[in-house]
Amino acid sequence: MKKTAQRDLFPGTLEMMILRMLKRQPLHGYALVQHIKRTSQDLLQIEEGSLYPALQRLLKAELVKAEWGVSSSNRRVRIYRLTAAGAKHLQREVSSFERMLEGITRVLAVGES
């Protein structure tokens, strides 16, 4: 039986989180996953692979850019950084997401107070 805690993310959420992480610092794929997991304190179950299609979509939309570099463990990795367009996009997404979240919260809170 499926664990109820494990639900799919809203569409676009993963991209939003990636952008948010990259806003703080440029990262490569593996580090990104670790950061998201750690920051969410393992509340979010993310299939690690699903990161890559999302990254490709962001690359194509030119919200992030990538260049080859060396990781802390001395591997050749691709390091992603936020572009100006990405930063703007993130801002828009976050505010619209917060509005949606607030709406959902209000609806869920009906009759409980």
Add this chain to the structure above:
Amino acid sequence: MSWLTQLFSRRRLYSELSEEIQAHLDEKIEELVAGGMSREEASHLARREFGNVGLTEESSREAWRWPSVEDSLMDVNYALRTLRHSPMFTVVGLLTIAIGIGANAGVFSVVNSVLLKPLNYPKAEELVALHQTAPGAAGLADFENGLLLSPSMYFTYAEQNRTFQSLGVWVTGTANVTGLAEPEQVRAAYVSDGLFQALGTPPEVGRWFSAADQIPRGPETVMLSYGYWQRRFGGDRAVIGRNMMVDSRPREVVGVMPKGFQFVDADFDLVGPLAFERGKLILAGFGFHGIARLKPGATIADANADITRMLPIWMDSWSNGPGTNPHVYETWKITPILRPLKQEVIGNVGELLWVVMGTIGLVMLIACANVANLMLVRVEARQQELAVRAALGAGWTRIVRGLLVESVILGLMGGVIGIGLAYAGVRFLVTIGPANLPRLDEISIDVRTLGFTLVLSVVSGLLFGLIPALKYAGPRTSFALRSAGRTISASRERYRARNFLVVGQVAMALVLLVSAGLMIRTFEALRTVEPGFTDAQHLQLMRISIPDSLIQEPERVTRIQHGILDKLAATPGVKSAAFASEMPMEGFDSAWDEIFAEDKVYSADLIAPLRLYKYVSPGFLRTAGTKLVAGRETTWSEVYALRPVVMISENLAREMWGTPSAAIGKHLREFSNMPWHEVIGVVQDVHEKGVQERAPETVYWPSLMSNLYGPGPVGAVRAVTFAIRSDRAGTEAFLNEVRQAVWSVNSNLPVASVRTMLEVYGKSLARTSFTLVMLGIAGAMALTLGIIGIYGVISYTVSQRQHEIGIRLALGAQGGDVLQMVLRQGAKLALVGVAIGVCAAFGLTQLMRNLLFGVTAYDPVTFAVVAVLLVLVALLACYIPARRAMLVDPVVALRYE
């Protein structure tokens, strides 16, 4: 990054992606190993947490693609590959489609150029033909041209109207040009002021006629057609201002019209001004075609009302001479029925072309059905492949799309070949140039035709692809895997689509064959009509006119014509020769007038019935083969003595006096101060306007008469068609001798319109024969495709049922039983198709009612013959596979299991 560099750097992108993912996994594994896990365990865990690597890569790549486009490209690729792998199917299918599309594109280009494209004048939609009828004018009303305009009508309309920007009249004729090369008779058009202004096409060089050119006895001017300008003056622009001899008088060239310019549908070499003498005009003289340009916003109804308003003004403003009542024309009930000029040009060809387009469309449907059948067979053979693809996860929409892409590609390839065929066909059509097809030189394959072909290719591709696609790629494919390879006799359902197609094909073929059959019957009926002349093939015609500027005295004109006849008669191989003002079916605007009989009473307030009249030389009847019903022919001595004699047609004699013999000795005249002419001969009815038309009542005057064209001195008919009866007619040597004979009498006489009577006769049948040929082609194509269709289905069924037939034979069925069984199946399909086709044909042949002659649209003979023929042919098509079924060896058939 632009999409283009993306496209090309994609391969690099993909390999980088793999590398990146591998690095991810390695890093994770290393971390886990460092945390104390075994390498093997770590590798498992890393992969589990990462998810499906292949899928991740695939969907990562997807971010870079335009999925629909690329899937389609893949489909196209796949389709091309499958088509290449079954060349037989591809070639047969492609040919069927290409021929179908080619025929349709060809006919469409004709329809488009003739019916749809606007005429070649600026703002052509404003142009109207001043068409009017006179239902009260007996003898005239049934003829296609209606009532033409008289010069006085032209002046009234041009000056009093409120709805036209400009208006003019024109008429065709011939003119003799001398002094350039050999004397030459050319086609001329004569126009009034206002005509060029209405048509609006600017001249290529020089100017239009001005009002000054229209002043009688004013400056004599002429305009040239582009073709004549090129031919005679080499396109020299300095021709403007030069004089040329037209009908032996010098005329100044003032302008050249551009290439492709025509008066409605008339080709011409020269244009002259009509130069009416206004002071001498009377009400009558209805011989001019009128064209007007509507004022912006004015409708045809407005213009009709405007002309109705002007008719009384016309009758009040002019007269037919002292003592006549100008309002007699009220009894004619002259009614304007203006119509768009385009309609005037197209004439009755519109209906014909739409019928041809419709039949060719049906052929296309039959071709589609055939290809659909082929596709069904093929898809059936590929059922396992499709089922495997479905089982491997291809969505059924994807499979349907794949099949449709394949059929659309087939359609498009067929379209490309078809355009080539259509191009060749149209070139051929323009070369043979079926007479009576207007705007022939405008026919071409243009953008609209290409667009039509593209749409047709795609639509037909979808059409014949959809049936197999929906049938076999549906969600139920899974059972195919189970049943494939088992030799079961197929369920009825399996054949339903195919049977449906064959029944449809037979039905459509029947409709086309019935139409073609009706045209054959029409043609036969026309051939049996006695036209009023015999052995047209051996009757040589040529036209010679003697202008008064060349020979002044009328009697000398007749003597010269007579001299030519004598010379012609002396030419080897000539049995007899004669002339007439026009031969039957030559297509001139004929002359009609009131004819009065001495022993009848005519009211002054009525206009007597109009009769066609023409002038003939002695010996004309014998030469043309027109039978003399009673009395005798005129003689040369009577002609020169100006004896008042006349011959009339049998129908006129019967109408006036009951019997042909009763008419002999009676007297006729055309206008009041003409001497009474004695009827000396009654002549067989002649179909002057073509065999489809009723033979008009006709009066045959001698060619030299006192007051020929009206009150006045002696006159002779100057433009006549010579008819020469000879077995050598039409041969080049003979024509040379004939020309020499003419020039030995007067070397200045041009010889024009040299042809045999058979050509004239053929031209009058051109509309019917053109329809016949087109429908014949369509019918033959339909029959062939239908036979192939039914043969294909039956032989496929037999091959599929081989096992079952083997069992039957093993259980004791006789070969004959099997043969019968198969034939019965074919016959059932054919009969159902024929029954549906007969019903459809009953409705559809109504559309071609106006093309028929001497046969009804429901002609039972045609229907019966075609139905029986179709069933027999279908049985024949079934017989070959049926025999194969009979010869099935049960042992072999059963061993396959």
